[in-house]
Each structure stands twice: as structure tokens, then as C-alpha cells.
Amino acid sequence: MKKNIKNLEEMRKFAISIANKTKIGKKATIFCLYGDLGSGKTTFTKGFVSAFGVKQNVTSPTFVIEKIYKLPKLLGKFKHIIHIDAYRLNGGEEMIELGWEEIIENPENIILIEWPEKIANILPKNIKKIEFTFVDENQRVVKY
Numbered sequence: 001m002k003k004n005i006k007n008l009e010e011m012r013k014f015a016i017s018i019a020n021k022t023k024i025g026k027k028a029t030i031f032c033l034y035g036d037l038g039s040g041k042t043t044f045t046k047g048f049v050s051a052f053g054v055k056q057n058v059t060s061p062t063f064v065i066e067k068i069y070k071l072p073k074l075l076g077k078f079k080h081i082i083h084i085d086a087y088r089l090n091g092g093e094e095m096i097e098l099g100w101e102e103i104i105e106n107p108e109n110i111i112l113i114e115w116p117e118k119i120a121n122i123l124p125k126n127i128k129k130i131e132f133t134f135v136d137e138n139q140r141v142v143k144y
């Protein structure tokens with residue numbers, strides 16, 4: 001599907017609608033967020049994480065590679081959202097060192113990855129893709 005997003009508020013609503021549709025599976029749920037710098041991947045993640053009742057401020061994990069948000073109990077079956085920015089990586093080896101194999105096995109994890117193409121060699125087959133495109137200062141297109 002393809003959607004025109006006219007402003008920040010629409011991006012927030014889009015992220016929340018995707019979050020609300022996310023169901024627990026047999027393994028971790030993985031969203032690969034494709035798109036250039038400034039296309040809205042981190043902004044989408046902020047909205048997505050807020051939908052799970054996390055009050056913490058979501059900031060880009062560019063320099064730390066990975067940030068883990070503990071989800072409040074009782075709101076659903078998921079326990080953690082793991083936000084990864086693979087921009088600085090060349091292949092998935094560093095992710096393996098960060099415990100990737102265990103992270104993707106746990107169905108209670110949701111993993112959101114910016115620049116997934118950088119770690120294409122470790123992505124499992126069953127991933128969900130969202131593609132972000134810059135239109136102008138306030139507008140974006142999302143394909144999902």
C-alpha cells in the first residue's frame with residue numbers, strides 16, 4: 001500500500017495505526033525502515049513507540065547502534081521495542097555481537113531497523129518493510 005503523508009501529525013497517526021495492527025508471532029516482529037536521511041524513519045519510530053505507552057523520549061540511535069525500550073506491562077504481549085540504526089555498520093557482524101540471534105528469536109520483541117540494507121546479510125526472511133520517501137519539507141510518501 002502507498003500513502004501520502006501531509007505533515008508530522010499524519011506520520012504520527014500512521015505509525016500508531018501500524019503499531020496497533022502489530023500482532024505477536026512465533027519469533028520477533030521485524031520492521032525494516034527504508035529511506036534516505038530525513039525521510040522520516042526516526043519520526044515514525046517515535047510515534048510507533050509512543051503507541052505502546054512508552055513515556056521516554058525516543059532519539060536516534062545512530063551513535064549507539066541500538067536502543068531498547070521496555071514496554072509497560074498489561075498493554076499487550078510485547079515486552080521490548082528495539083530500535084536499530086545500522087547506518088554506520090557494514091554488514092551484520094556487530095549486530096551478532098550485540099546478541100542479534102537471541103533478539104530475533106524472542107516473540108516478545110519488536111525490532112525497528114533504520115538502514116536495514118546495511119545489515120542485509122543477517123536479516124531473516126520474515127520481515128515487514130516500510131519505505132519512506134521525501135516529497136517536500138512537510139510531506140512524505142510511505143509504502144508498506
Ligand SMILES: Nc1ncnc2c1ncn2[C@@H]1O[C@H](COP(=O)(O)OP(=O)(O)O)[C@@H](O)[C@H]1O
Nearest residue numbers: 007008011037038039040041042043137138140
Ligand atoms: N510528514 C513528516 N513526516 C516525518 N518527518 C517530517 C515530516 N514533516 C517534516 N518532518 C521532519 O523531517 C525530519 C525527519 O527526520 P527523521 O525522522 O530523523 O528522518 P530519518 O530518520 O529518516 O533520517 C524531522 O526533522 C521531522 O520533523
Ligand SMILES: [Mg+2]
Nearest residue numbers: 041042060114
Ligand atoms: Mg533516523
